[in-house]
Amino acid sequence: MDLTDLVRTSLGAPEAEIAEQRVEPIHHPTGMLSTAGLSRVRGTTTTGRTWSFVVKSIHSVKHWPGLDTVPKELQDDFIAGFPWRTDVDAYLADEPLPEGLRLPRLYHLDDLGDDRLVAWMEDVDACAKPWDLDRYRTAARLLGELAASRPAAPGTNLGLHAVYQGPTLHLFIPTLADPATWRHPLLPGPDDPLRADLLTVAEYFPALLAGLDRLPFTRCHGDASPANLLVPMDGSAEFVAIDWSWGCPTGIGFDLGQLLVGQSHDGVTEPEDLPAIHETILTAYSDAIGTDASFGYIGALLVRSLFTAIPVERLGEDPTPELADLFRKRIGLARFAVELFTRHVRPHLA
Structure with missing residues (x-):
């Protein structure tokens, strides 16, 4: 994967070059058994434009550190039945949604093997106003x-x-x-x-x-x-x-x-x-x-x-x-x- 290519795609700027970049961890609940990591990779281009991705690492629960808390006799069924990649599959399927609802853009998916994936997604600039x-x-x-x-x-x-x-x-x-x-x-x-x-x-x-x-x-x-x-x-x-x-x-x-x-x-x-x-x-x-x-x-x-x-x-x-x-x-x-x-x-x- 070439980060420069992702930046160019996200900005719609085929000549863009990265001037600086940084990684910022994103807090996520510890109860998310299939989420191995969540971070924001962001930076600027040589022309001063900003760019940002949300990077989500997911894995089968066979890699979950707490697997030993599941009784041994139930672990195989637990691993087989846990829907660890539902989020990514929703983005890949890209099924029609009701008007007014959309998915974040998925820019790249790394398959690391052994049921481990890393998704590079749109960092949505979201309104922070309280819900009414x-x-x-x-x-x-x-x-x-x-x-x-x-x-x-x-x-x-x-x-x-x-x-x-x-x-x-x-x-x-x-x-x-x-x-x-x-x-x-x-x-x-x-x-x-x-x-x-x-x-x-x-x-x-x-x-x-x-x-x-x-x-x-x-x-x-x-x-x-x-x-x-x-x-x-x-x-x-x-x-x-x-x-x-x-x-x-x-x-x-x-x-x-x-x-x-x-x-x-x-x-x-x-x-x-x-x-x-x-x-x-x-x-x-x-x-x-x-x-x-x-x-x-x-x-x-x-x-x-x-x-x-x-x-x-x-x-x-x-x-x-x-x-x-x-x-x-x-x-x-x-x-x-x-x-x-x-x-x-x-x-x-x-």
């Missing part, structure tokens, strides 16, 4: 149009079953069932109703998964949080959709879960703002797809995100004011998710 309800509404509408355009054969939501049968059942439920966990100063105490509510919802998960498997299936983005729906400053689209994931068909409504919880996970959304966001995105998505998507949306949200709403993996950190504020918001998210279960899901499972 209009932006949530537009995103949900486009996600509904995306789902409507990509129907899939009915089946089993393999990803949700794997989440439940793996970390939820064996790690998160036991941790949050333990009264000792709730005695931590960042949590509201073992007698708080939230602990009992979470365990009640967990009892319904097998029936909930069976109900989700009966929904119409579609292909989806898979991780449609606001952080992955960039608003380009050049006006080339409403959103540039990055970090496609999941890799298997899902029931309608699936993408709304990450749209709701994404900024709560990032510590941005106040709990009291969640009801308005919920109503806005559910209405816009359901109108776009032509049917009520509430069961698929809320059901998938519960299985995927309810037991990770409270970041128990951070209980060992110093309880700073910033961490306390994050826990406040994430606990508020968990309470709201339980409320959604009570109102929208439990009546269908009685």
